[in-house]
Amino acid sequence: MRTSIATVCLSGTLSEKLRAAADAGFDGVEVFEPDLVASPESPEEVAALAARLGLTLDLYQPFRDAEGVSEEEFALVLRRARAKFRLMQRLGTDTMLVCSNVATATVDDDEVSADQLRRLGDEAAAHGVRLAYEALAWGRYVDDYRRAWRIVELADHPAVGVCLDSFHILSRGHDPAAIEQIPGAKVFFLQLADAPALTMDVLSWSRHHRLFPGEGAFDLAAFLGHVLRTGYDGPLSLEVFNDVFRQTDVRRTARQARRSLTWLEDVAGTHPLPEVAEPTGFDFVEVRAEDTGDVDVLLGQLGFTFRGRHRSKDARLWTEGPARVVCNEQHARDRSPTLAAVGFEVTSPPTSAARATALRAPTVYRRTLADEQELPAFAAPDGTEVFLGASSAVVDASWVPEFAGGHEPGAALLTGIDHVNLAQPWQSFDEAVLFYSSVLGLRADAGQEVPAPNGLVRSQVLRSAAGSCRIALNVAPLVWESAAGFPQHVAFRTDDVVAVARRAVARGLEPLGIGRNYYDDLVARFGLPDDEIETMAELGLLYDRDASGDFTHFYTATIGGVFFEVVQRRGGYDGYGAPNAGVRLAAQHRAQHRT
Amino acid sequence: MRTSIATVCLSGTLSEKLRAAADAGFDGVEVFEPDLVASPESPEEVAALAARLGLTLDLYQPFRDAEGVSEEEFALVLRRARAKFRLMQRLGTDTMLVCSNVATATVDDDEVSADQLRRLGDEAAAHGVRLAYEALAWGRYVDDYRRAWRIVELADHPAVGVCLDSFHILSRGHDPAAIEQIPGAKVFFLQLADAPALTMDVLSWSRHHRLFPGEGAFDLAAFLGHVLRTGYDGPLSLEVFNDVFRQTDVRRTARQARRSLTWLEDVAGTHPLPEVAEPTGFDFVEVRAEDTGDVDVLLGQLGFTFRGRHRSKDARLWTEGPARVVCNEQHARDRSPTLAAVGFEVTSPPTSAARATALRAPTVYRRTLADEQELPAFAAPDGTEVFLGASSAVVDASWVPEFAGGHEPGAALLTGIDHVNLAQPWQSFDEAVLFYSSVLGLRADAGQEVPAPNGLVRSQVLRSAAGSCRIALNVAPLVWESAAGFPQHVAFRTDDVVAVARRAVARGLEPLGIGRNYYDDLVARFGLPDDEIETMAELGLLYDRDASGDFTHFYTATIGGVFFEVVQRRGGYDGYGAPNAGVRLAAQHRAQHRT
Incomplete structure (x- = not known):
């Protein structure tokens, strides 16, 4: 029409x-x-x-x-x-x-x-x-x-x-x-x-x-x-x-x-686009910086295995089970670590790409040499590069062999990427909601606001119905514009968050510091047994519970504009620990300002 | 308590x-x-x-x-x-x-x-x-x-x-x-x-x-x-x-x-402050810049008389009837013209100053030498310096003789300052409303929003009940933050805006350019006679009317962060020509971007 x-x-x-x-x-x-x-x-x-x-x-x-x-x-x-x-x-x-x-x-x-x-x-x-x-x-x-x-x-x-x-x-x-x-x-x-x-x-x-x-x-x-x-x-x-x-x-x-x-x-139905199923999960996330060394260290502490360097690009791959993180140092002069790209697993990358093109999503071109997989990619409104990879029945994606010189992965404690949290400029928030819903077929949950020490953060989750693919878009308070920028993060999923945290701490990770008052409040609210509370306090774990299940998670320190989270969902818990967001943001504020 | x-x-x-x-x-x-x-x-x-x-x-x-x-x-x-x-x-x-x-x-x-x-x-x-x-x-x-x-x-x-x-x-x-x-x-x-x-x-x-x-x-x-x-x-x-x-x-x-x-x-009434009557008018406004030369030219075109230099400060005074503008080049290195200070006429400056002090308004100190009047001054939330001068029955305020070496003023076409328009950062808007109402006793009118080509401008008038003292606080759209800043202005009052405009044009003023479509719309809305419309179009005049009276006004070009307006109110018209704000802002946008 x-x-x-x-x-x-x-x-x-x-x-x-x-x-x-x-x-x-x-x-x-x-x-x-x-x-x-x-x-x-x-x-x-x-x-x-x-x-x-x-x-x-x-x-x-x-x-x-x-x-x-x-x-x-x-x-x-x-x-x-x-x-x-x-x-x-x-x-x-x-x-x-x-x-x-x-x-x-x-x-x-x-x-x-x-x-x-x-x-x-x-x-x-x-x-x-x-x-x-x-x-x-x-x-x-x-x-x-x-x-x-x-x-x-x-x-x-x-x-x-x-x-x-x-x-x-x-x-x-x-x-x-x-x-x-x-x-x-x-x-x-x-x-x-x-x-x-x-x-x-x-x-x-x-x-x-x-x-x-x-x-x-x-x-x-x-x-x-x-x-x-x-x-x-x-x-x-x-x-x-x-x-x-x-x-x-x-x-x-x-x-x-x-x-x-x-x-x-x-x-x-007046002019249908190429029809796509919702994404089945995350193919990878990419951190880009002039020097991703500190991120490499953090991934190692979280249990990731270094799988090698890319055969033609200045990039390194880390995996832990089906969770894949690429550290990319190409075209990144003077850039501190940020989430630069997110790969989604879709049923048919060419169909999804045709849909994105029909929706006039801007194409991203990356050099692809002979024998390298060409993943279609598009720029999200905030500049994040969105890659479309094939859903894979095996643990490693088909492009993994392009990386060589690393180690063989062992048994994994992580079961994948649970969600990716992307900071959005206020100017492009609504556009981003339309982008992810129209191009990828994700659905917007009810939005919410979480209190940071210097303002409310507006948060909007877009997710697949099955829950295997979730993105949270966050708009920071305006005062952050002039600050160092609002960090983004990747949350990894596990069935044993205590084991992941223990392993990480044993490897030198300092989890984000959570104060004793938080644990006293957990006892008041949930009546958790003393030994569980002590474990949580020791490992910097946070906890939430609703009628359908519960949720335990911890955060790493922030490197540049990136940090990581590890989450364990139990029962039908389907949220993101929002009641803990204020505690987490306050701890990050203290870490940033060293107060 | x-x-x-x-x-x-x-x-x-x-x-x-x-x-x-x-x-x-x-x-x-x-x-x-x-x-x-x-x-x-x-x-x-x-x-x-x-x-x-x-x-x-x-x-x-x-x-x-x-x-x-x-x-x-x-x-x-x-x-x-x-x-x-x-x-x-x-x-x-x-x-x-x-x-x-x-x-x-x-x-x-x-x-x-x-x-x-x-x-x-x-x-x-x-x-x-x-x-x-x-x-x-x-x-x-x-x-x-x-x-x-x-x-x-x-x-x-x-x-x-x-x-x-x-x-x-x-x-x-x-x-x-x-x-x-x-x-x-x-x-x-x-x-x-x-x-x-x-x-x-x-x-x-x-x-x-x-x-x-x-x-x-x-x-x-x-x-x-x-x-x-x-x-x-x-x-x-x-x-x-x-x-x-x-x-x-x-x-x-x-x-x-x-x-x-x-x-x-x-x-x-539990802890009364020194009681003050509402301000009776404006004592002066001050434009500050490293070089206020272009503002001097504009004031001359608007009919202002150069009254001389200050005896101890690098400042010049211009007056036209009871409208007084000080051009101050002190402590203004690299600063382009802005409205730096507003003087209010109050019944008793010491009482008003005592009230401001009780309200913990930050005091502004300026060097005052022997024989110079000491005007109490306080900093408004946006940094504008608010001076408290005595209401005067004669045309010249008592501090005018501190300026010497200029000309004697002749008959005046301007009858005073009608209103002063101050840009406010979004962070301090509510604080400014409280400041002007609590310290000076001005009252907030209903706020409104006016459309600029790149966003809505939030505008709030604070005024004396008698209408002889009016300030408009404007919060610019967020995108202006990164731009050159939102200009402020002073509106002078006259009983013959056509005469002021003709005199100004004869002296070389180029009023802000208003296109023909605006005048066609005026004809459609108000059925004004052709000769009036032609005069308005020739002189760049804008017009508004409501049930109680009408309003004719024009704007100068913007110099740095300052421009001027001349207004004529007829009958009981009590507004500010808000329906013309979009036209004015678009013309300023064109002038700024030379489109």
Whole structure:
């Protein structure tokens, strides 16, 4: 279907927005009036630029406070409308969004509103314009799309139809099924926005927190289904007011927006993407630094075996069972350790890669020499390189033999990578959620916030349904921006965390220091036996329990921007020890500031 | 009265929080359990540190999910409580906050809750502890302080009383008058928090948006009055969960918190400050830069007269009628022009200065030589220097003769400074609201947001009731942090903006460029006559109108971080042309980026 985006979704000047929309592959835009009013370009220049860029100007918006008014007020509405109709002729735009009245409505009468829309329709038609009437969720009298449609039916004018906006309908909890009662020819326009599940006044929710499809909690596939069953064949158009997207790079936001419609057309079935199963696990993680020596030491203490150097790259492989960590010193001058790449195990790497390409994920190219496996790779929004490897029935992945000169692995205590924790800039958090869910098929859990000594960390897990693949995206408090950066980490899974910790300590590991008060609190909360508590205190273990099971884990020190965790899940425990996050963050804060 | 603060209000480690609270002048703290659990210091060490700092540990909090539970569950509650009572003995804290049950309550019966609190009270008393039971606004069954008091009455135990929290009571709109029915001896603790008027779920509102008294919308003076009339004589204690304060410098936030209680004791009448009338206007503004030459040129174009150099400082004075601008090149190496100081006219500078000192506003010292007027000055949270000058009946302020060697002013077109617009870092916005309202007696208007091409600008006006003194505080979008900084400006008032603009243009001023689309929109919205529109377009004037009057204004170019505006108000127009802010910000964006 044709795609469009309201200029208000994007940052910058009107001409910057048009160029970004075209670059991202949109077919058209909605012209947001304040963008045009603030623009130095004449309407004719805007029309010419759009034409050169191959963009249609699909909608002029918004026209406010048109109906339900006194006759005296309506005379002013007509004067204002005529000026805007002439402007639209100059722009070459034939559809105007008319919002239900918020500010000036004094007459709560469908007949009156219909009569005024009809007369406005006469005037519009005389200028070659048609009116798409939309119920705002906070309209004074008209705040429900069903009532807007009733008024349009009453108006019974060829130039008067409805505009449907997913936010205004779904935010109010209105059943979208009745959309199907509207003839498609009378649906003049369709605006799409997602939103997080928030409990707040709908105006603030709308103005600050809308998201692109796939980034929020609305069931937009079902919504779109209702609209398409009317026969609607106009554009899928995005209208997203979002405090972050208003600030972020316009080209990047436009690409993110376009991806969201590709995702929506897939889940709605109008333009399916290559179908992929959820990832079955992690193929590897890669730490990159000019010198990864300290990470090598840490991995050795955690029980990893050095498997050798890569045959053509300055990289070393460490494994412990199916947990694989690559230490890469290539192209890493002056770089302290960070998580640079995450490899996912997928059923069919070529299919997953085709899907990622269809979603316009940026391809990552790495040199691959003869006899080396070529893993498709894409850049996540924060720059993390996402590799797609084949799920393997054996312990070693097929690319492992490219590393040589190391040792044979022995029996392993680790059973794999449990989760990977990636720090995200606040600018790209929502984009990252869409990336991992649309490209890899991971699902977003409910987000949460954990307290660090200097602010709340926003945390969002994306995971496979089976739980074998989990990523946590963390947005650090703003003050961290100027600090050394927020560390990332890899959590390894084991069935015997005490044994792993003992082995590590025996090899010289100093686990992250946890104070005695924490263990006193564990006793108060869970009544754990003294010997278990003493073991935990000795090894720096943390503990959590819920109705389904329990969870024991420990953390290493942080090296550069990376640390490791080892976790043991028992029973059906499915969380990440969130109640311990504050204790862990405080300990890391002390270690960082040596207090 | 004694003052206290919950450690959760502040950033950092527990010991950092204690030191900051003591430095800021608090008498005690509430120990927030997660802060202690995450701390490496033993309870004894914490107690000893507090004692050395002269702080009492007034409350241990929170103890959750204690009552309204099954007997089986209550046995676990008792075990948990005993551990915490022993911990409190080690801390030397005798009051525990018991929150109404959120998670585990299954019995909605006051008798059961009272019985369980009574038995918990027995256990507490045996440890020398008393329990302050608080109704959380989102408690499962008990979410109203009146019900919490009923349960405490039923429990009828000397170790069981209530904790009153302004947020939990006022956020739900519960009438605080019934507080007076509780005997003061049964009010075991009082927690104070302000909050902005938001419409959202009360848990998110509480966890993220609480403010210190005087920074929000609650009537805390009336609230405190009800509490004090019970005979309560415990501490005034702050409990503020706020996403920003969790991040900001702990010492600074503690001082802000302490100031909020000084303000509250003033408005509640328990400890009045020196009383001051609202400012009558602006004495001067000061632009500081290594080279203010371009600002001198701009002021000359706007009609200002050069009045001379200061006798002992590297500063020049420009005036136009009662509008005075000082260009200061002292201590300004490498600094491009910014608004460095604002002088306010007050009825009695010494009284205002005494009030500022009582509110612990940081004093600013400037060299003052013989025969030079000494104006008291204080640093606002963003570093702007706030001077307190005497209101003057004559055009020139009494310090003007310190400048010599300039020209005599002629007839003036400007009638004064209308408002001053100060950019604020997001970290100190709420603190600045408290500063200007508590120190100067300005009042906060409703805030608003205006769209810039790269994000929303949050704007908050503080003004005198009479309107002769207005400051707008602007928080720029986060992306501006890394940019050149958000410019500040001074708006001058006139009764003939066209004449000022014509004179300025004749002297070479290029007003900020406004495009033709803006004027077409003005015609559509207001039906202004052609000749007025042409004059506006020629001179770069902007226009707004509301029911009470209208407003015409123009902007100069930006020099460094400063620009100027000239405004004419007609009728009762009391705003700032906010509908034009987007157009202005877009024009500034173009000028900055030369697009």
